[in-house]
Amino acid sequence: MDNIEELNAEQRIIEAAADVFEESGFDGARMQQIADKAGINKALLHYYFRSKDLLFEKVFLIVAERIFSGFIKAFEEDGTIFQKIELFLTKHQELLYKNRRFPIFFFNEISRNPTLMKKLVAKLEFNNRFKNLILQLENEKEAGIIRQDVDVKHLMINIVSLSVFPYIGRPVIKEIMSDFGYNYEKFLEERKTVVANFVINSIKA
Amino acid sequence: MDNIEELNAEQRIIEAAADVFEESGFDGARMQQIADKAGINKALLHYYFRSKDLLFEKVFLIVAERIFSGFIKAFEEDGTIFQKIELFLTKHQELLYKNRRFPIFFFNEISRNPTLMKKLVAKLEFNNRFKNLILQLENEKEAGIIRQDVDVKHLMINIVSLSVFPYIGRPVIKEIMSDFGYNYEKFLEERKTVVANFVINSIKA
DNA sequence: TATATCTTTGACCAATTGGTTAAACCAAAT
DNA sequence: ATTTGGTTTAACCAATTGGTCAAAGATATA
Missing domain, CATH: 1.10.10.60 (Homeodomain-like)
Known part of the structure; x- marks a missing residue:
């Protein structure tokens, strides 16, 4: 805008x-x-x-929905699970890069007021949107494409963790990197491929 | 206390x-x-x-040092890189579980005032403490224990990401889990072994 | 006991903050 | 031209907040 x-x-x-x-x-x-x-x-x-409270809630839900619906679709396209993971990570990184301040803001406000999350989940219909993905994972497990011991819940959280944490911990990582003579921006760039490889290495049969 | x-x-x-x-x-x-x-x-x-500012800074540094020095030692013990990763994750999870509110507080305040991180890094001597770990990783890479393409920086961030994010996103994950009929506390418990396996699967040669 | 120093308090203050209200403004309808 | 309805404003208010200060307590020293 x-x-x-x-x-x-x-x-x-x-x-x-x-x-x-x-x-x-x-x-x-x-x-x-x-x-x-x-x-x-x-x-x-x-x-x-x-009031400030009502303004905040309205704005929070609008912004959160804007960002979430941006990458939630990645899992709804066609393709193997590996393709979906790569697509999600690409979109996710893109969105995070454009909205660097959003993650820490989002998680902080949710922590202080968990009710917001209930409202957001209802608005976004998480449940319906992930059902197919779960089925697909079970299928590819049986087909021997991914390891038998992969757990869907943990896999999802792992992917999001690896993707979003560098933005939540931005100033922390930046400071430590510079302490070691590394560059944070370059690190983020590398990460686009590193994370996908890391995840895929870890789950493929 | x-x-x-x-x-x-x-x-x-x-x-x-x-x-x-x-x-x-x-x-x-x-x-x-x-x-x-x-x-x-x-x-x-x-x-x-x-003043409030001075009180905050003093308290912040005290609490952060207390928690950081709790698990930073894990990497200074003897053992293979796999053992160190498992030891770190165990200690990290233990500390996080006892200090659930700390991660989001920490990262949020650092985001609003990055200077705090400079002071903390100086206080904790990060640089010195990680030098040996980096050397060890390079050695085990050449010895064929871990994959050639493993990058130390990314590996470290990956481990921390996987470990700490479930606490930062606690209310978010909790809400989504319950939406799917899963239990968050059980999820955390499972995670103690899941994360270590996930990381080790991903880097071993 | 008297004195000096550090600790603790109650009362107070100036500034800020979210929120209100009555009046002004303005475009469309009559 | 006047009325009507929503929109916008300046001025104001009560409550809260971080911070101050002079005086009272406490503790040690002489």
Whole structure:
């Protein structure tokens, strides 16, 4: 959303709020700052969204849905499990790279208010979307393509862990890397292929 | 620190502050709440630590050092790389399980104030402590114990990712798991062996 | 006992913050 | 031209928050 001026007040508020909340978190965010960034009076925030809590919840769900639905589709395309993993990792990395501040913001806010996750899960219909993937994994296990001892739950979490953690731990990794003379950005670039290989090596029969 | 009454005021403040900051984050934490939990007057906080910022920094570094030095040693023991990985994962999981709220707190605060990480790295002497591990990995690579294409940086991040992410994403995973009829605590328990196997499968020659 | 130093407190303050309200603005309908 | 409805604003408010300060307690020293 570059041309924020063209949007109407309500939409400008949402974009501004997304930005400020992501930058400072719920507790650190200031209604005045959101109003300034949206180019409107502070009272208008309350006119459209009643309270900081309600504004936050609405914005949080909008942004989270935007990002999640971006890569959740990767698992719904056709292809072998290896292809799906590679496709997911590519899309995931792409999205993370464009939204570096999102992961830590997301997990932090969810930790402070787990109810948000219930609402998000309901909105995104996780359950339905992953059923086929689970079936496919069981099939490929029996077909001898992947190891017998692979567990779907753990595999999924492993993939997401490996993909998203470098963004959550960005400043930590960056600092340690530079301490060793490595470059963080180069590291992220390498990771696009490294992670896929790591996962596939680990599960193929 | 169970018997908080036996400590002197300054120590009680540190323990109370650690608790409140970990629970609410820097922005969400209230000096009054820390004072209450420490059983002292709010003015005493400022007598000992001057400001919220200084109190936070001191407490953050104390808690982070406590936890980091707990598992960093795992890599300094003798043994093959496989043994070290298993030892690290065991210790790491143990510590994470006892300090569930720490990871998200830690990474969130570091993201908002990366300077903290500089101070922590200096305090913990990361560089010196990992040199030997890197040498060992190169040796075992040449000896044909682990794959030629294993990269030390990525391997380290992979291990930490797989280990710590389930705690960062706790409410997220919990919600999705229950949506599928799985149990999160059981999942964590399984993970102790699953992760080690996953990593070792992936790197052994 | 008197004095000096460190510890602890209650009362207080200035600044900030989320939120309210009454009035002004403005486009469309009559 | 006037009314009507939604939109936007400036001014304001009550509550909270980090922080201060002078005085009271406590402890050790002489």
